Amino acid sequence: MSAPRYKILVVEDNPSDVELLRLAFKQAGLDCELTVIGDGGDALDFVRRHSPADQPPDLAILDLNLPRRDGVEVLGGLRANPALSEVPVAVLSSASLPRERARVEALRIRRYIQKPSELDEFLKIGGQVKELLRQEK
């Protein structure tokens, strides 16, 4: 397989959704390596400790509802780290409250994906992410 291997940071506390994402990527034929962090606090630590020596991820997929620290804080930490500030971010969130949604839309993000409740819709996310990564290259 000559397709580039993508590194994707997934900050998502729900393993079920992580499984669905893997399935979606697999079905979309996306060759990727996922770094999954299931806790807002850990994710914030991760993005702060990330050094320029480490290879930055090609994409960060953030859930908003996270234990300890929420996705917006994680995003703030990511943007604050020069080594990561250019990483494209997609927010993958459940049907969010309008207030949160307004908060997120004010941030510089690539895409806001609402977690669909239909399986087929969810699986389409694989194709959308693949398209996004191709644009970034």
Added chain:
Amino acid sequence: MRPFRDIPIERKLLVAILATTALALLLSGLSFLVLDTVWFRQQLRRDLSALARIIAENSTAAVAFDDAKSAGETLTALRERPHVLAACIYRLDGSVLASYSPAGQTCPPPRAFGGLVLRGGRIEVFQTIALKDRPVGHLALLYDLGEIAERLRLYGLLVLAVLLISGAIAVRSSVRLRERIVAPIEELARDAAHVAETRDYTIRARKQSRDELGVLVESFNAMLFSIQSRDDDLRKALADREQALAQAKNARDQLEMITDTMASAVTRCGRDHRLIWASRQYSRWLNLPPGQIAGQPLAGVIGENAFAALRPFIDRVLAGERVEYEVEADFKTIGPRWIRGTYVPTRAANGEVDGWVAELSDITALKRAQADVVEINRQLQRLNSSLARSNEDLERFAYVASHDLQEPLRIVTTYSQLLIRTYGRELRGEAAAFIDNIVDGARRMQTLLADLLAYTGISAEIERPVENVDLNAALETAKSHLKAAIAESGAQIASDPLPSARGHEGHFVSLLQNLIGNAIKYRSADPPRIRIAAGRQGGEMRIEVSDNGIGIAPEYHQKIFVPFKRLHGRKIPGSGIGLAICQRVVERYGGRIWVESQVGAGSKFIFTLPEAAPPAREAASAGEAPHERAAL
């Protein structure tokens, strides 16, 4: 005997007439008598002298010849004179030659000289008898003056008779005079007495002549007239005064009647802080007999404590200010009371404040009730805010719950689908159908939760600032959301140009979307024709969404706005919260929503919204009528 001035005029007149007549007659009679006597005497003297001379001459020869006989004859001629008592002729030697004495009178001694001598009621006349101027003898005549006395007696009798006659005439004329003078005077006197007795000043004396009595009667009548008019004036003044008194009493009675019916007590006080007047209500309130109030110092009536509490207001009203107050004061007779008072200064004619009128109400019960009300209000407010808080908490909970519950439900749905997708062929019997039911149920629950979220979200998002929303844009968004349903039903949607409204765009989208969605959902056999009309009414925007659908029976016109109330079964999908959302949106922005509909005649949903304040520059150029802007 009564003095002359006190006897009746009638007698006075009589006396005056009699006295005057008698005096006049006496005087005239006397003067006649005197005159006559004097004149008679002279006459007699002359007569007797002449007689003496004649007898002397006639007897000259007899004397010269000393012839007694012829001398005697000469003397006999005196027989004609009855009053000659005696006549004697003397010789020169004084012896009597002849004498004539019818009454036996002796001759007096002769005298050598002639002349008359009055002696003892008789006149003695002596005459010398001369022959050729040579005296030859003397003659003496004695004449009885009884003639004069007889004349005098006759005169006296005449005078007496005249006196008697004139007296009788005087009495008669006094009787007539009485009729002419005294009777009118008596009548006048009677009239006067009657007037004095009866005080009837309308009586008028009868005028019987034009003399002084007539003048007197006229004067009397004029006097009566003036007294009558003065009496009338007096009576009128008295009547006026009585009327004024009656009016004053009436006014006082009315004042008391009015103040008696008043709930509040009324008093009037003077500058000296003394009560001048107090309504019965006041004495009743203070538990004092009414008589013990007027004229008393206020401090004495209500007590020093209460007076001290009222003193500041008294000082202010006496400075000319109208004072209204509420104060708690400790009254001597009834203890501490809350009173509400109005003091109004009263002014003397010179404009200076001479006291005040007070209107007083005992508001103790009111104050107590007020305090209770304040306390109850406080409790209510506490309750209300805790209720509002719990209501808010509940809504927030419902909002968050409906949001958070969607997550696990989504996992149920997607994984159920994944199960069928992955292992569908390996499932046997009804397993796949069961899993489909799970998915179906989870989906419906998701819809419910989504609607619940939308419903609770309307008021949950209160902190977001409102903005002017172009309802035309909101309508377009709503239509785009309903694109599939519109296309499928062939619905035709016509709309007036819509105004702007204050709020959140999402809410208005959801409002219009629900109304249009319902119009499509509850359509009749015909393709839906939906009309959106906009207008103004009473400073509000009025928007109507009418359709040609199946309509709603009037008994459901209220119910349809209650959350989760559905009129139809599963055939028509829906959570039953759409119209509740519509109502919530409209009411949140200060409007109303209702429906006009009949079964089979389509429905018309009408909602009102306050007009959005137009941006300043639009308002300036649009030139709206000022009252329309004022209505905002």
